[in-house]
Amino acid sequence: MDIILIIGSILSFILAIFLLFKKKNNSSSDKVLAFWLFIFTLDFLRSYMLFFKGYMFLLGFGYTLPLLYAPLLYFYIALIIDNRNGFKIRFLWHLIPFVLANIYMYFYIYLKPAEWRITFFEDTSFSSRPILFNFILFIVVLVYPAYIMLIFRLLINHVQKIKKIYSCRDQIDLYWVNYLLVSVSVLWIVSLYSKFVSGYFNSLHYSNATMTIYFFELLIIMIIGYFGFKQGMVLIGLPGTEKDVSGISKYKTSGLNSNDAKSFLPLLLKYMETNKPYLNSQLSISDLAKQLKIPSNHLSQIINEQIGKNFFEFINSYRVEEVKLQISGNKEKRFTLLAIAFDSGFNSKSSFNSIFKKQTGLTPKEYMKGQAA
Incomplete structure (x- = not known):
């Protein structure tokens, strides 16, 4: 011993x-x-x-x-x-x-x-x-x-x-x-x-x-x-890390009222559909905010209040839809599921599988089989 x-x-x-x-x-x-x-x-x-x-x-x-x-x-x-x-x-x-x-x-x-x-x-x-x-x-x-x-x-x-x-x-x-x-x-x-x-x-x-x-x-x-x-540091000087306060007062000091947030929502959704920033696997809320030319805390408020999701859920919902779109166009199976996932913005097999199943109720393989039937 x-x-x-x-x-x-x-x-x-x-x-x-x-x-x-x-x-x-x-x-x-x-x-x-x-x-x-x-x-x-x-x-x-x-x-x-x-x-x-x-x-x-x-x-x-x-x-x-x-x-x-x-x-x-x-x-x-x-x-x-x-x-x-x-x-x-x-x-x-x-x-x-x-x-x-x-x-x-x-x-x-x-x-x-x-x-x-x-x-x-x-x-x-x-x-x-x-x-x-x-x-x-x-x-x-x-x-x-x-x-x-x-x-x-x-x-x-x-x-x-x-x-x-x-x-x-x-x-x-x-x-x-x-x-x-x-x-x-x-x-x-x-x-x-x-x-x-x-x-x-x-x-x-x-x-x-x-x-x-x-x-x-x-x-x-x-x-x-x-x-x-x-291991390196993971949360150094993160932008938009406003304190979590439950209720309406969460964005009380953000400078963006609910009406302005609601009016900006169509611009955000159009940008997501047209430019597909979610294809960048390392996309952060500050990256997207810079592209949209708005403060990151305003973008967080829009996503939270108007869509009812956090940034992680919001971006990955687009990635899942992108995967589903690519699967439907991959009838000849020229690309593997993992290749499709990476092309859609995911950067690991484990996160792809868990996020896809959480959103659709099916594993990626189950979904692909259902589309092929």
Whole structure:
């Protein structure tokens, strides 16, 4: 099992170095991720020296690390989504539990000799330990599910925002973060299970059962390292990102009244039919607004109020109709469905299939078969 700790420490260190010095245009999110990986490096090394080299003075130093790992992961995802102002001071509030826990641990655990710590971690029971120590244990157990929910909420808000601005989500919807959240959830479940099985919560001894946790940590490092190196910023200085306010007051300060929006609608629809801007797979609301020579927030208001759709739905409805038109003219099947999709403005098979089925109730293949019958 020591090989997992060795590989984990080497891999996390190399990935951190690459993020800091090899990735072009590294950002605040890259620096946070690199720091996160460095902490993993130190923890893997600490565990290796503790478990396999017998350096018992290291016992207890990794106890509160989940209180640091979870907020750092949250900072990283938040900075990917919006890095316009860099690292935000308010993020530091998330580190208060980690700081307070370590202040307590410093006086109660870290200053004690190794022999005392061995006795404490191996021979004490849950009922005999201080209430504050058990409270920290409780917080450590709950921190991952709490931050998973926070990150999930960030992703939901992110998807809703990009639908108002972009016509294609494939490069910016952070789908890979779902894999990461699943991995972290599995890590939490495995960690909880292994600690119950090993009797960790009653007697805080370290056993081989807890080594399973490091395997999943290594998996998380591989996922976040690979995608983190590829990932860029996705919401830097986005135009037309007015605050979401429900109700009529949403566009109260836009400068465009409903009558003007209604009068502009025919011009928008005519432009869409004549110029087919939706064929550009990377079309954004600012691109279309420039072509129409109106502010992007005015265009957003027209689409939302007069058509009842967001920008993503509006543009892709034209793309679906374009696909249907090309399918009807492709009786001899000279072009594949994917070629037709790309010609119609889609830029990936997955988004094409999901959007087409959502709008028509049929998969593209089912629709094509129906047209051929």
